[in-house]
Amino acid sequence: MLCPGPRPRNAAATRTAILDAARERFAAESYDDVGMRDIARDVGVDAALISRYFGSKDDLFVAALDSCGDGSALMSGEKADFGRRVAHEIVFEPKKAEKLKGMSIMLRSIGSAKAAEMVQSSCTQRFFGPLEDWLSGPDATVRARLLAGFIMGMSVSRELGGGTFNIEPAECEKMRDRLAPILQSLIDG
Amino acid sequence: MLCPGPRPRNAAATRTAILDAARERFAAESYDDVGMRDIARDVGVDAALISRYFGSKDDLFVAALDSCGDGSALMSGEKADFGRRVAHEIVFEPKKAEKLKGMSIMLRSIGSAKAAEMVQSSCTQRFFGPLEDWLSGPDATVRARLLAGFIMGMSVSRELGGGTFNIEPAECEKMRDRLAPILQSLIDG
DNA sequence: GACGCTTGTCAACAGGCGTTGACAAAGCCA
DNA sequence: TGGCTTTGTCAACGCCTGTTGACAAGCGTC
Secondary structure (H helix, E strand, C coil), X not given: CCCCCCCCCCHHHHHHXXXXXXXXXXXXXXXXCCCHHHHHHHHCCCHHHHHHHHCCHHHHHHHHHHCCCCCHHHHCCCHHHHHHHHHHHHXXXXXXXXXXXXXXXXXXXXXXXXXXXXXXXXXXHHHHHHXXXXXXXXXXXXXXXXXXXXXXXXXXXXXXXXXXCCCCHHHHHHHHHHHXXXXXXXXXX | CCCCCCCCCCHHHHHHHHHHHHXXXXXXXXXXXXXXXXXXXXXXXXXXXXXXXXXXXXXXXXXXXXXXXXXXXXXXXXXXXXXXXXXXXXXXCHHHHCCCHHHHHHHHHCCCHHHHHHHHHHHHHHHHHHHHHHHCCCCHHXXXXXXXXXXXXXXXXXXXXXXXXXXXXXXXXXHHHHHHHHHHHHHHC
């Protein structure tokens, strides 16, 4: 993706390229594991330029988080189908399940004190809030938290298996079939 | 807790003191956030001594993880009561819910690539495995994963709220009441 | 009491980090 | 063409980290 030759002089394009790379990195590695020089290398640029464009690593992190949009991707599609659809994605298509790059970033950095602090403020606003509104009905707040918690928890569980759930294919189907109605029950109210 | 005067010369006691402090630190902060000097200060000892006793930071980390025991604390008590009991702990007594210090350590360090790698190996053996055996019955593997995922997910959700769920007390009760039957259904089979 | 092993401290090292300021090159405008 | 601003690079700084080897002090043993 990184083509040779000097990078064309285009501040706006470079800036968004940096932001894209940062979002990708922060979604794949923890705040501490991601280095400015890593991101710079991804873009094909000097690390110093990032500091000039975004100020500090912290500022870049929140910019990357803010650029993820809200959880609308998760909430697209039929409500009646949500349980099966999301359960399937969680078990069989983890990459797709993490449409919300922001969720990956949260998960990656929840351990780091500094990153967690930055995440917390935007989390309720960008994630819990929209989900709550979308759910509506009784106890929407609580149902949203449970839903988000379960989805993130399954991501953690997968991560602990080393990227996969590390179970038989047949077990995967059973997992999906057990997960689906639980999620759906939280959607339905 | 750190009494003045020179530490009495007692290698065994010092070693376990270091291990205890490390377990506590790693359960409260991410692998990267915990420094050797932090742990050393907790114990009232020089950081160099830790290297001598445990080799490297990595070795200390796995030692701390290994010292957490298996998930037996989670599995004590009546099965018929599990849902309500654990749901209550998750919502109202997070510290108690994390009886399994190992779970906290996993959560804290799941983002860091290096720490995650160390965690993965012992996770199945020390956490998923015992839980699976305890559950027994049909699809025990899958149910164990779901159970563990949900519990950890609620921890993440709480963490994203900044240490609490950040919801009204009345909502907390509703959360508990919705969570309990879901957990219990996974116990019952 | 003197030796020797153990236990602990101290200072320093190499390496990595985010960040900074000086410099080079590209494009624009007169 | 000559200056000026923008865009990007480079080298270096200060800081922090885990780790090491040399040194000091305690304690049992001969």
